[in-house]
Amino acid sequence: MTTQPAALATRCVHAGELDDPHGSPHTPIYTTTTFKFPSTAAVLDVVEGRKAGALYTRYGMNPTIQALEEKLAALEDAEAAWAFCSGMAAESALFLTYGRTGIVCLGDAYGGTLELLSAQLPTLGIPGYFLLGDELDALPSLLKRGAGLVFFETPTNPTLEQFDIAAISEIAHAHGAFVAVDNTFASPVNQNPLALGADFVVHSATKYLGGHSDLTAGALMGAKNALAPVWSWRKNLGQTIAPEIAAQLARSLRSLPVRVERQNATAMKLAQAMRSHPGVARVLYPGLPDFPGFDLAKRQMRGFGGMLTIEIKGGGDAATRVADKLKLFALAPSLGGVESLVTQPCTTTHHGLTPEERARRGISDAMLRLSVGLEDADDLIADLNQALA
Numbered sequence: 001m002t003t004q005p006a007a008l009a010t011r012c013v014h015a016g017e018l019d020d021p022h023g024s025p026h027t028p029i030y031t032t033t034t035f036k037f038p039s040t041a042a043v044l045d046v047v048e049g050r051k052a053g054a055l056y057t058r059y060g061m062n063p064t065i066q067a068l069e070e071k072l073a074a075l076e077d078a079e080a081a082w083a084f085c086s087g088m089a090a091e092s093a094l095f096l097t098y099g100r101t102g103i104v105c106l107g108d109a110y111g112g113t114l115e116l117l118s119a120q121l122p123t124l125g126i127p128g129y130f131l132l133g134d135e136l137d138a139l140p141s142l143l144k145r146g147a148g149l150v151f152f153e154t155p156t157n158p159t160l161e162q163f164d165i166a167a168i169s170e171i172a173h174a175h176g177a178f179v180a181v182d183n184t185f186a187s188p189v190n191q192n193p194l195a196l197g198a199d200f201v202v203h204s205a206t207k208y209l210g211g212h213s214d215l216t217a218g219a220l221m222g223a224k225n226a227l228a229p230v231w232s233w234r235k236n237l238g239q240t241i242a243p244e245i246a247a248q249l250a251r252s253l254r255s256l257p258v259r260v261e262r263q264n265a266t267a268m269k270l271a272q273a274m275r276s277h278p279g280v281a282r283v284l285y286p287g288l289p290d291f292p293g294f295d296l297a298k299r300q301m302r303g304f305g306g307m308l309t310i311e312i313k314g315g316g317d318a319a320t321r322v323a324d325k326l327k328l329f330a331l332a333p334s335l336g337g338v339e340s341l342v343t344q345p346c347t348t349t350h351h352g353l354t355p356e357e358r359a360r361r362g363i364s365d366a367m368l369r370l371s372v373g374l375e376d377a378d379d380l381i382a383d384l385n386q387a388l389a
């Protein structure tokens, strides 16, 4: 392992890079599937874990993947990280390793996560429990019943609700349960759940870590011993990241802080501009002092993120008209890329829920979720103004 320099920006550039014999300043792509050895003794050193090394790419034992994983670990100040072919792959490997006695999901979560926990894992005998933010009093009793993993996102989609990572970790640990935080929305630039007490961090690297809407990948970070059993699930479910994607993701990570810091700043400008717009009923952004989660966000986040949600006056149809009139914001449901995106949650991410269920989660049809890219803030505000006019 290379020693990790203290500052995140430096780690993003330098952590985990291979010392290339030809002088490449960054890790080359080894598309190789298998790696040869000088002797059987050398094979056994790697197979029996006495030496780190390359062996077989699906195992993740490939220099390009291993270099990426060292960089991913450095981003969250973790002992170790595994890279996956998607965010859902990272989540499902974690759930199968640590969730078998039951998983408690707090707050709103990604649609795929909710489907996995509510419809698929129960068919394997793995119970999923769901508590919204105002139901956390029920957490200890679920943990007493044996649930071994608490999983949540913070901020959540699309209301950007904050969950207290330190407080929830304390409750879970008191009952012998593990805590995993999906840190996709915040990114490691803005929030480090492990430092606040969580045991695992999951990322859909498809979003901010990849940052250009051009790759699908996932990551899981945590303590080395805790991650060890997840490795076998990843290996045998065949969920490892491809070396080409690993190199593409490592490239993106080198510029992660620059991108996210700009996205934070632009999102704040948009939030302020939209708050005083007569066509906007409400702005949900963790960096606004009147946002319900502002104090908690200030405590557990270094930056407030590039995601904001605006509620349009005039209801769902008015919001659809605004979304359809935006020109710079592309109408697409993902997030975290260099290009700004807009989505109306009731038509995409939360389309599968009944209106009552959406209301229970505080999601109105008039909401538009914005993922702020790297365009000029004034241009983005002008685009919103013309669409709202």
Ligand SMILES: *Cc1c(COP(=O)(O)O)cnc(C)c1O
Residues within 6 Å of the ligand: 086, 087, 088, 089, 110, 112, 113, 153, 182, 184, 185, 204, 205, 206, 207, 216, 217, 218
């Ligand atoms: C997109 C997303 C996922 C799933 O990630 P994939 O890379 O698409 O598998 C999980 N959690 C959150 C918060 C997401 O936004």
